[in-house]
Amino acid sequence: MPPTSEILTAERILEATEEVLRRHGPAKATVVDVARALGVSHGSVYRHFRTKAALREAVTKRWLDRTSERLAGIVTAEDRDPEQRLRDWLAALFAAKRHKAGDDPELFATYTVLVEELGGVVREHIADLTGQLTRIVAAGTETGAFRVTDPAAAARAVFQATGRFHDPCYAREWTAAGVDEEFTAVVDLLVRGLRG
Amino acid sequence: MPPTSEILTAERILEATEEVLRRHGPAKATVVDVARALGVSHGSVYRHFRTKAALREAVTKRWLDRTSERLAGIVTAEDRDPEQRLRDWLAALFAAKRHKAGDDPELFATYTVLVEELGGVVREHIADLTGQLTRIVAAGTETGAFRVTDPAAAARAVFQATGRFHDPCYAREWTAAGVDEEFTAVVDLLVRGLRG
């Protein structure tokens, strides 16, 4: 019944790590804490993750991937035209980030710190997201809804132009009044630009 | 001849403050340091600025205003059409920020920290900048170059959508390869959107 009796897997370590991060924050969360939470020695944790940095990286990647997976469904939603899919996707990204930031601010702040120290993981995540966006823009180009010469470049521009609504450095402004109108204004402007 | 012989003015205190900030950084710069640099007692500094926070605010406002003033000239450049003026203005804003960040990274980092703790000053500065943008967008609406219903809202959207190229939180990416192409891609997309 105690977790001690179960087999120690990487996944269980990641779960415990997230819990420790939520409790202690990024600065004070230690590998020893994680081991304590699992009822094992810290040496056992090092069997699954070579360094503390690797553990932090893995748990952050896991967290970012949860968002990517949610959005992936919108890319292939054939029941909506590309323009609507683009709007849905951007709105879903904004909503996902805003909920993460609003529901558990401690954990969000924690991951924001982690994300800053993990350049590679973030670049990969952003490449993943702009890849999804590219597929939507390309679909719109094919149907004639959008008129762009380079869907990938356009997707990158759209992603960067909406940074205010998904980049953690703006998180504190996501609760301000009127932010939804601002979001709509930016997205409308971008969609008009894509239509050419 | 020594600065001690000159009259102690708010401006001289602000100059000394900027120098102290450049040398010591935002965390270690003290009012005593400023007074020492001027060869006066720290009590004299408090005659001109009620608190340390007020001094930091004044020096930051001065720094931000230097950028606003440079850009104001572009708003009224009658020899260029509104679309070109918009492109010029955004490029000038990006160039100004990028140079500030590149030429004196220490001081830029310092002011970035100050800006973060001074919500009011920044809001005012942003209102100033979006006000300038609004005048350009409104001019374009009058000539028919742009088709927007609310120039102020459109200006705000353009400002927010270009955040990646003027918000200090992205400063570290302004030296990356390809950032100029990214800037052009975003501005092109926005201009197309304004043309409707």
Place this chain on the structure above:
DNA sequence: CGAATGACAGATTTCAATATCTGTCATTCC
């Protein structure tokens, strides 16, 4: 035999004492 342990060295963090700073104001100086 492979998984887990815990003692260990060196690096990092904590904590409490010590020093410095902020902001005030009675006094000095010109």
Place this chain on the structure above:
DNA sequence: GGAATGACAGATATTGAAATCTGTCATTCG
């Protein structure tokens, strides 16, 4: 008399010794 000073109380920052953590590895355990 108005500007400047410097002593002062309370708040904040620095410092270095002690505690904790990271990462390794010889040993134990099942």
